[in-house]
Amino acid sequence: MAEIYKLIHPLKYFTDYISREVRPDGRKFDEQRNIKLNVNSLKTAEASAVVKCGNTTVVCGIQLELATPKAEEPDLGYLVTNLELPALCSPKYRPGPPSDHAQVTNYLVSDIITNSKCINLKDLCIVPDKLAWVLYCDIVCLDNDGSLVDACIIALMASLKTLCLPSVTYDNDTEDIKVNADIRTPLKVHGLPVATSFAVYKLPDRNILLTDPSAYEEEMCGGIGANFIVCSNEGLLCGTQKFGGSNLLSDSQEESLKISRDRTNVVKKVIETSIKNDNEFVS
Amino acid sequence: MKDVFLSNCEKSFLQRIVSEGHRLDGRNYNESRRLNISFGSEYGSCIVSLGETKVLAQVSCEVTQPKQIRPNEGILYINVEISPMAAPQFEANRQTDLTVYLNRLLEKCYKDSKCIDLESLCIVVEEKVWSLRVDVKILNHGGNLIECSSIATLTSLAHFKRPDVTRSGDSVIIHTIAEKDPIPTVLYHYPVCMTFAIFNNDVLLSDPSFIEESVCTSSTEEGINTGGGLLVVGMNQYKELCLLDLNGAALYDSNIVHKAIVSAADRSKEIVDLVKKIIISDDTMRQKRSKINFADIITSEHMLSLTQKELTIQLKNYNVDDMTSKTERMQVEDDVKSEPSKYDVVPSLPQTAEIVSKKGGSQWIEISSDSEEDQ
Amino acid sequence: MGMEKNVSKDFKLKPMKCELNFLSKSDGSTILSQGDTVAVVSVNGPLDIKSTSQSIEKSTLEVLYCTKGGKPSVADRYKENVIRQTCETAILGSLYPRTGITVTIQELEDYGGLLSCCLNCTCLALLNSGVSMRCVYAAVTCAVDESGDIVLEPPKHQLQTARAVMTFVYDSREKSLVTSFTEGMFSEDTYKEALARCHAASDLIFSFYRDIVSKYANVI
Numbered sequence: 001m002a003e004i005y006k007l008i009h010p011l012k013y014f015t016d017y018i019s020r021e022v023r024p025d026g027r028k029f030d031e032q033r034n035i036k037l038n039v040n041s042l043k044t045a046e047a048s049a050v051v052k053c054g055n056t057t058v059v060c061g062i063q064l065e066l067a068t069p070k071a072e073e074p075d076l077g078y079l080v081t082n083l084e085l086p087a088l089c090s091p092k093y094r095p096g097p098p099s100d101h102a103q104v105t106n107y108l109v110s111d112i113i114t115n116s117k118c119i120n121l122k123d124l125c126i127v128p129d130k131l132a133w134v135l136y137c138d139i140v141c142l143d144n145d146g147s148l149v150d151a152c153i154i155a156l157m158a159s160l161k162t163l164c165l166p167s168v169t170y171d172n173d174t175e176d177i178k179v180n181a182d183i184r185t186p187l188k189v190h191g192l193p194v195a196t197s198f199a200v201y202k203l204p205d206r207n208i209l210l211t212d213p214s215a216y217e218e219e220m221c222g223g224i225g226a227n228f229i230v231c232s233n234e235g236l237l238c239g240t241q242k243f244g245g246s247n248l249l250s251d252s253q254e255e256s257l258k259i260s261r262d263r264t265n266v267v268k269k270v271i272e273t274s275i276k277n278d279n280e281f282v283s
Numbered sequence: 284m285k286d287v288f289l290s291n292c293e294k295s296f297l298q299r300i301v302s303e304g305h306r307l308d309g310r311n312y313n314e315s316r317r318l319n320i321s322f323g324s325e326y327g328s329c330i331v332s333l334g335e336t337k338v339l340a341q342v343s344c345e346v347t348q349p350k351q352i353r354p355n356e357g358i359l360y361i362n363v364e365i366s367p368m369a370a371p372q373f374e375a376n377r378q379t380d381l382t383v384y385l386n387r388l389l390e391k392c393y394k395d396s397k398c399i400d401l402e403s404l405c406i407v408v409e410e411k412v413w414s415l416r417v418d419v420k421i422l423n424h425g426g427n428l429i430e431c432s433s434i435a436t437l438t439s440l441a442h443f444k445r446p447d448v449t450r451s452g453d454s455v456i457i458h459t460i461a462e463k464d465p466i467p468t469v470l471y472h473y474p475v476c477m478t479f480a481i482f483n484n485d486v487l488l489s490d491p492s493f494i495e496e497s498v499c500t501s502s503t504e505e506g507i508n509t510g511g512g513l514l515v516v517g518m519n520q521y522k523e524l525c526l527l528d529l530n531g532a533a534l535y536d537s538n539i540v541h542k543a544i545v546s547a548a549d550r551s552k553e554i555v556d557l558v559k560k561i562i563i564s565d566d567t568m569r570q571k572r573s574k575i576n577f578a579d580i581i582t583s584e585h586m587l588s589l590t591q592k593e594l595t596i597q598l599k600n601y602n603v604d605d606m607t608s609k610t611e612r613m614q615v616e617d618d619v620k621s622e623p624s625k626y627d628v629v630p631s632l633p634q635t636a637e638i639v640s641k642k643g644g645s646q647w648i649e650i651s652s653d654s655e656e657d658q
Numbered sequence: 659m660g661m662e663k664n665v666s667k668d669f670k671l672k673p674m675k676c677e678l679n680f681l682s683k684s685d686g687s688t689i690l691s692q693g694d695t696v697a698v699v700s701v702n703g704p705l706d707i708k709s710t711s712q713s714i715e716k717s718t719l720e721v722l723y724c725t726k727g728g729k730p731s732v733a734d735r736y737k738e739n740v741i742r743q744t745c746e747t748a749i750l751g752s753l754y755p756r757t758g759i760t761v762t763i764q765e766l767e768d769y770g771g772l773l774s775c776c777l778n779c780t781c782l783a784l785l786n787s788g789v790s791m792r793c794v795y796a797a798v799t800c801a802v803d804e805s806g807d808i809v810l811e812p813p814k815h816q817l818q819t820a821r822a823v824m825t826f827v828y829d830s831r832e833k834s835l836v837t838s839f840t841e842g843m844f845s846e847d848t849y850k851e852a853l854a855r856c857h858a859a860s861d862l863i864f865s866f867y868r869d870i871v872s873k874y875a876n877v878i
Contacts, residue, residue, distance in 0.1 A: 244743030578691035
């Protein structure tokens with residue numbers, strides 16, 4: 001019965017739930033979905049992680065490569081993120097070249113990483129002007145059920161935290177490069193940026209903030225990309241993004257900042273526990 | 284959106300008044316619309332407007348490897364873009380025949396006529412040369428795109444200055460504009476393309492507007508071409524012909540081409556003189572360090588324009604001290620409230636951690652459709 | 659007292675200049691300069707579009723951002739996305755189902771705050787085109803400089819050294835936030851202060867809109 005109701009009155013169905021202070025999947029407004037995180041999941045990648053936030057599933061793998069730094073910035077390495085939204089992750093995407101949404105989300109993710117300054121690109125340089133690491137971070141979404149940016153950031157950060165760079169010796173005269181894969185040093189990661197998405201739903205008299213929205217909720221609250229994303233790293237905000245959708249009042253902003261603070265702590269704990277767990281498993 | 288079609292009455296009206304010696308906007312046959320050139324703040328960027336037609340041109344440069352067959356020559360690249368801004372019938376990111384045609388004409392006029400000293404763009408033979416790229420963007424399509432974009436290309440090339448370089452051994456140092464004065468591009472001659480619309484195989488209209496262009500290339504309702512067409516003449520200031528292109532009907536009277544060339548010779552001299560004059564005056568302005576910016580295009584005498592000097596805000600009900608104290612109070616409250624987290628972090632499988640909501644099953648809410656019907 | 663003086667100095671917007679109906683072929687067009695930053699926007703629509711991109715619920719908004727030179731990049735897609743999402747909230751798209759509205763933006767000069775200039779210019783062009791709108795919006799950029807002070811509409815050299823750059827877009831009806839995007843790191847307090855300041859500054863842009871509309875409305 002509810003299914004038919006949803007089909008006939010999509011908007012009313014949703015407002016009926018919201019006005020009863022509950023979301024269609026039974027969560028409270030400020031409740032997030034369960035997160036499952038697995039690190040070092042792919043054996044072909046140098047570092048990897050799989051994360052499930054509710055149904056949203058994202059895989060991240062990091063490949064290493066050596067390259068010469070740019071002439072303008074001789075002491076910086078590269079961190080390249082690439083987000084793929086294949087047709088299998090949502091019926092909204094078509095196979096073919098990356099969609100606009102994939103490009104924009106990728107830009108957001110790499111923007112958050114640069115703004116949070118969690119990776120110092122100078123750490124990736126081996127010999128200035130000659131040799132530097134390139135981190136190719138490939139993020140693939142297997143199932144997009146909302147809050148994509150959050151999941152991408154968790155997967156990416158968990159992978160970066162587990163990444164160990166092999167030691168490299170470079171001979172200045174012969175330009176000979178020797179890579180020793182047995183001696184590895186972990187990459188320095190400063191802090192841990194965490195993104196929290198909110199969907200803003202407008203009731204006639206007030207704004208409702210839905211934490212960690214699912215794809216269906218995003219759809220009802222102004223479509224893809226209208227989420228309000230708060231990103232923080234070590235107590236500092238490193239990006240608040242909102243593109244269109246319903247308007248955001250200032251008191252809901254306060255609320256969102258508070259929720260994101262709580263969530264940041266929880267997510268941090270998840271990543272740390274997961275890595276600790278992994279280390280125990282290896283040893 | 285599909286192409287705009289002209290109605291038959293528009294067509295026949297225009298043809299009639301042209302045969303009677305008039306034009307739609309009251310010009311003479313060989314009179315051109317007002318030409319206006321304005322520069323941007325960077326070297327090599329200009330907006331040229333010819334009547335309502337507006338074209339933006341921007342020259343940029345980068346150091347690249349030369350082509351193998353010409354190891355000591357720089358590269359000139361011309362790119363024309365017609366976005367939906369020009370007119371609604373153009374689609375975004377799609378090449379039309381017009382774009383290709385325009386691009387080819389400009390290449391013929393500026394690349395093949397060898398007006399630019401490409402050898403002076405060479406830095407290290409076979410290794411490093413300057414590559415100039417001219418981006419021509421059509422802002423408004425009011426007819427005679429060819430002439431307008433050709434003037435824009437010429438002006439931006441003549442206005443452009445590339446950064447100076449010094450070679451020391453193997454390395455090449457590129458100086459910024461602040462460090463060393465930039466170098467202007469060397470132009471041997473200044474070619475310009477001019478368009479003439481031919482009506483009934485004997486009337487020549489210089490600088491045709493959008494509607495004149497569409498009428499002269501279209502055929503009558505019986506499908507017979509009326510002997511109209513577009514003739515493009517490329518000529519430099521020395522009255523040397525660089526380019527000739529005919530679009531439309533076959534001409535049976537070769538005198539008309541001759542007539543067009545004679546009138547193009549005068550016009551090209553006029554245009555080139557104007558371009559040179561305006562570049563010199565722009566240069567002296569820049570030397571006086573006065574700011575030149577595209578913002579100057581906006582004229583305040585226009586009815587639909589508005590200027591406002593610096594806007595200052597009066598501070599009302601706003602105090603920084605208030606603000607911080609309020610937030611501090613907020614934080615204190617937060618600390619007190621900080622309740623135990625609602626979520627558990629559970630290390631489950633090897634390498635895996637989970638966040639599980641502490642509260643067990645959530646309550647179900649039944650929305651019965653009966654109650655809805657009752658309302 | 660000294661504090662207050664300092665604050666009021668910061669509260670200054672760059673001079674604005676604009677001209678509507680700049681292009682004759684578009685349904686609505688505007689050239690806007692905020693200080694030395696200049697952009698041209700043309701709006702065409704509602705018009706016929708191909709059936710694959712039609713929507714039966716509302717008009718499809720297409721935004722095209724053209725740089726001055728060079729090839730299109732991912733950053734342009736991002737700007738297009740920002741502008742499209744913002745316009746979509748402002749336009750009453752449900753009045754024009756199965757049609758398309760095309761917005762084309764051409765940058766002319768970038769001396770800081772280009773994206774907010776583009777957004778304001780787009781709003782004026784939409785007003786000029788006569789498309790029905792739910793509200794108008796105003797974008798303000800501010801930067802947090804090295805010492806932690808907030809500067810409204812920073813010039814380009816200040817943007818390069820700034821700790822963070824934030825842009826906020828407010829709507830005219832509820833005066834609440836429509837769009838925001840930030841770069842760099844900043845504390846929550848700075849964020850809130852920046853929000854409040856840009857909010858105050860947005861009123862000036864709204865009054866600029868009102869002035870231009872009342873200027874030409876008398877004649878028409």
